[in-house]
Amino acid sequence: MIHLDSFDLKILAALQAEGRLTNQELADVARLSASQCSRRRARLEEEKIIQGYYADLSADALGFNVIALVQITLATHSPNNAKxxxxxxxxxxxxxxxxxxxxxxDYLLKIALRDLKSLSDIVNNVLMPHESVAHVRSSIVLDCLKTTRRLPIGKAG
Incomplete structure (x- = not known):
């Protein structure tokens, strides 16, 4: 594990909440200079602690009205079949x-779809006919109670 001090944790917590913060805004949160924040952010990116920056898109607004959780059981348990x-x-x-x-x-998939027909197409035409798959069991999400990509790193300082 890579050593993280309280300044690193403050930077990570701030970026989890708002990935578009400038180095100056991060510096204000962490109580460091902007150049120190820039160097720390670059190190955290280089060490792959920060793996990327993403826009949080609304599935509903884009017409993805169905989320399905699909359990897969493999036909055989071999490295080649798993691959x-x-x-x-x-x-x-x-x-x-x-x-x-x-x-x-063996596997759990989260699938975002526009409608139930799209789910049927993936299950019946993609997953079930695949030679690696023995069983498919799907559940449709009725309501999402919580979703987050934030890790519980706690509050620094």
Whole structure:
């Protein structure tokens, strides 16, 4: 683990809340000079602690009205079959997140879709026919209670 001091944590917490902060705005939060903040931000990016900056888009406003959570069980548990499935996941743009699991299912996918027909198309024409997949079980999200990409790093100082 990389050593982070209280200044680094203040910078990270501020950037998690607002990724567009300038170095001067970060300096005000962290109580450092703008040049010190710039060097620290560059180091945090170089060390891949900060992996990128993103716009938080509204799925509803863009017409993605259905979020589905899809459990996948593989046909066989071999490295080659797992690789084929992972390659499939990377090719499907609607899949936002994919997790390898313990338990009954092998993978859990979060898929953003415009409508139920789109879900049916992905399940019936992409996932189920794929040679790596044995079982597909989907659930439609009725309401999102919480979503965040913020890590619980706490408040520094």
């Amino acid at each position: 084929r499935f992972r390659d499939l996941v990377r090719r499907v743009d609607a899949i936002q997140e994919a997790y390898a699991l313990t338990g009954d299912a």
